[in-house]
Amino acid sequence: MKKTLLSIGFIVCWNVLVCQDNEKELAINGLFVSNLNFAIKDEKIGASATPFYEDKKWGGDAWLDINAYYRNWQFSTRLDGYHHSILLNPEDVYTKYGIGYFNVRYSGDNFNIEGGHFYGQIGNGLIMRSYRDLNLLIDNSILGVKGEVYLPRNQKLMLFGGKPKDLFHLEPLWxxxxxxRNDWKIGSVYLSTGAGGSFKFLDQSMINDLVDEVQYYFPEDRVELYRSSQAITFFNDLSAGVFNWALEYSMKFHDPFYNSESLRTLGSGENVLGRFETKTGKAFYTQFGLDFEKISFQLEGKYIDRFINKSDPFSFNYRNDLNFIPPMARVQTYRLKARYIPATQFLGEKSLQMGITYPLKKHLFQWSNTLIYKLDNSRLYEEYDLQWEHRDESSKWVGGLMYQDYNQSIYEGKGGNLRIQSWIPYVEFYKRIKGDQSLKIESQSLLTEQDKGNLFFVGMEYALSSQWTFNLSCMYEQKASLFYPSGGFFYRGGNGLYGLNFVKQLEGYVCSGGICRYEPAFSGVKVSVQTRF
Amino acid sequence: MNKQISNLVAFFLLFFIILTSCDDKVEYDLIRPESGPQKVLVEEVSGVRCPNCPDGTRLLDALQKEFDSSLVVVTFHAGSFSFPYSESKYDFKTDQTVELLQKLGSPLGYPAAIIQRTKASQGDGYPQLSNTWSSSISNALSVEPKIKINLETVITADEHVKLIYNLLFLEKMDGPVFTNIYLLEDGLIDYQADLRDDNGVVEKYEHNHVLKQIITPINGEILGNSFDILETYTDSITLDLKSYDNIEVPQNTSLIVFITRDDKVLQVEKAYNYP
Incomplete structure (x- = not known):
């Protein structure tokens, strides 16, 4: 409460000062986003037995961003509110309000400096990426100072320091x-070359917590602990006509992390999975593209060995990641193509993704292929996807077939060697009727004998005008004979987007680093508000 | 161009110097757990569909041996992993365990346990993930006990179990103090998901220290509002184990008594009904 009042006071005082000085140069804008969920208990699909369904019945999240600009200055703050929210832990509810972010930034001719919470990235983000994705409750901003200096000959230097945050508290480390980074060229070859480093300095309380835990390990499992850890990276982006190639190689030293796949001996003589380590980590990422007029090729590769980089070594949550290594599989927009997603395996993974795009008059053919293996060459994930697209002035057809081989044991933390092999045919039709009126119909089937068996999905979206959009969809789970109908509308008016939807959603497991989080099925009404001012 | 390469090299050198100059190893000694007069209640959150939970149970069993029985472990099944398989013989989830989970808060991941009802350091809830159990248990054991509990179980002529519990207050205490009694059962053979199993599910898994009944109200039964140092309190309770539908083998049951104040566990003790 105190922090909220301070924030509001800060904004008001600043406004008064600035308005006295030169009102014309002042600009203020903001964004308000809110999601409300109302529970409709449905035991058949498993939407029950949590505080949200049994007790609270509703919950929501809201974020208010306010930005003010004055000459070279920018002031930003964000007020966060969670009331019976199921975003943090769907099996529980979370209620808290406060300042999620504040930042003061000054931009000069060849430099800028900012204080407060800031976001940033080194290279492609392998050793450091501070960003926010509030719909996943990710905001790993750092509270401190960051400066960027633009040097002659397209050189740039960025330096930062501070304490990473998690929700409304700071982590016990610096x-x-x-x-x-240097942007340069050799003839017509453009390059962007650079190096970076990120250092962590653990607070004494964090060191004490680690020692308290590892001091009970047996001698053969002893862990060397360090007060600080270092991560370095080297990266290069190259572009020459139709050819482009990016690569980054990173290493990490002395960083404590929990290896959930490593065995630890117990006093009973048995062993369990999971122990702390500070072994050296390595990560390599590359992207290669050839973009001809008639056809284009893309190749992406990744190698990860012990590259967990968290602000809290005890945490299993993605919210505490200080870096970002993208999953190798493509982002899927269709519901059933996105059912089994191979999350990045930070402990060890080598993966490859290939893509070919071939346009032919009004047709577009796309082939993509993803292969992901563990470092011991055991297969984690394979995906083969052939897609055809046809466009004319008022309509679009998309059709395709995808094959997936997904290691459920690894990605969802289940024992044994459970694999899901599935075929996913999919089709979409889009038609612009007249003016702003349009209709989109899509359908997919996920055909498999494993897990929940065959799933079928059909969805429709009708835009009545630029303001009103209605949607209706249904999923069918054949093995259990369950239907998951959803429907609602969005209204776009003024500076806002408002939605009201009835949603029934299939449950699923989300696991990371040996720890599983269950995302229960959802049954209820979702109200969303997004408005700018 | 040479200048830019020099800058890049200088930047690398700077990091290399920082890297090699950091000799900040933390010195510590490996120790073995020590037990004392304080005992620790570990409420393990579990579910028959939780593949990581058996590893958590193995860790707790080992810690129990290492801490020389200073740990009192209770496994309660609740949450989304606790829905039984269609082949399951038992449903360990009960209305009481669901209510207990709502009271203590759902974990962010599994294996998870509540240690002496102290808040987890990484969040606001009670459940803690397994990578903090050793230190949390050790910290809880190092506390100077405020209460001593003596338990005695007697089988009566009509084959009821009579539990006599005697408390000795080791310091003056103001404010409401509550007693809590759990009925547990060992040796229940049934299905359990297990990450280590080739099929992912063990058909004949032995479930131990399973919470079957909370005898007192879920928030405990009030003992009193003020106790003097060295004051004693004795009470008893008689249970007809056959009256509980979910008790399979009465000989495998045990009772635990723990005392709470401000929702924190002050002391805990366990007694087998058929020792």
């Missing part, structure tokens, strides 16, 4: 580092 994170500091920087990046040097």
């Amino acid at each position: 994170n500091a580092g920087g990046e040097y």
